[in-house]
Amino acid sequence: MADVDIEVRINGTSCRRTVPPRLTLADFLRVDCGLTGTHLGCEHGVCGACTVMLDGDAVRACLVFAVQADGAEITTIEGIAESDGTLSPVQAAFRDHHGLQCGFCTPGFVVTASAFLRDNPSPTDGEIREALSGNICRCTGYQGIIAAVKAAAGTTTTGQRRRRDG
Template identity: 70%
Template sequence: MHEHIVEMTVNGREVESVVEPRMTLADFVRERCGLTGTHLGCEHGSCGACTVLLDGVAVRGCLVFAVQADGKEVSTVEGVAAADGELSPVQAAMRECHGLQCGFCTPGFVMSITAMLRENPNPSDEEIREGLSGNFCRCTGYQGIVNAVHQVVEAGDAQRV
């Protein structure tokens, strides 16, 4: 199999690497960038644990090849917090509203919520639930996660995500 050189911006940092065409973006950010916050769950695009932003759009990192991200901007859960380590409004709300338990699905939810609020900073309850429908959680029952989104919106922080 031929290898390809890919160049992309990951969380504001320029990254260049040689990859096999079949390497997924999730594997790339974990293995080549050392960013292990992007979790691999089902590896079929169903659970949403591997969600990252590709040029601002939420995508399943297990379904996108690294070569498809060549020349693009990738944001992972490590990149949404402030440089000083302060949590993003979404991360803080997830913590405050008990939107996480075991934490495995949390990075994917944070990225999906971030993308959703950037597109629609004032979603209805129905739009929130639709926006989160591609992410699975086995622990929380989802209400804490929905409450976290409402908290971000009600605090006027949706423009800061």
């Protein structure tokens, strides 16, 4: 198969590349774009470490081909903080409430929580647990993560949802 030209916006910046049709979005972001904050864990869509926002929706970048993202807006962990480097409310809450230890899963949790809180700014504990159920952490025991999301609730506006027709 021939390589394919794609154009995406990543963290607000336009990016054009020619990519192999079977290149995953995760590998595209990490290798082609140098955005290594998107981590690869299981590469089967189970762990959530590679979660990014694709047109505002939290998705597993290991399960999406880069060509499928053509024309899309992508937000990675690198695009969650403010342009001046100020942490987002979710990032600050993870820091303040001990929502991370080794940090490997943290980008996926932060992206997932950011998308979730944008759509549900006043969640219940059960809704938080359900929203984060697709992300796995082997270090924290989840209590700090839940506390961080609760603390950030109502304060986040990260990620823009693009209206889809159809």
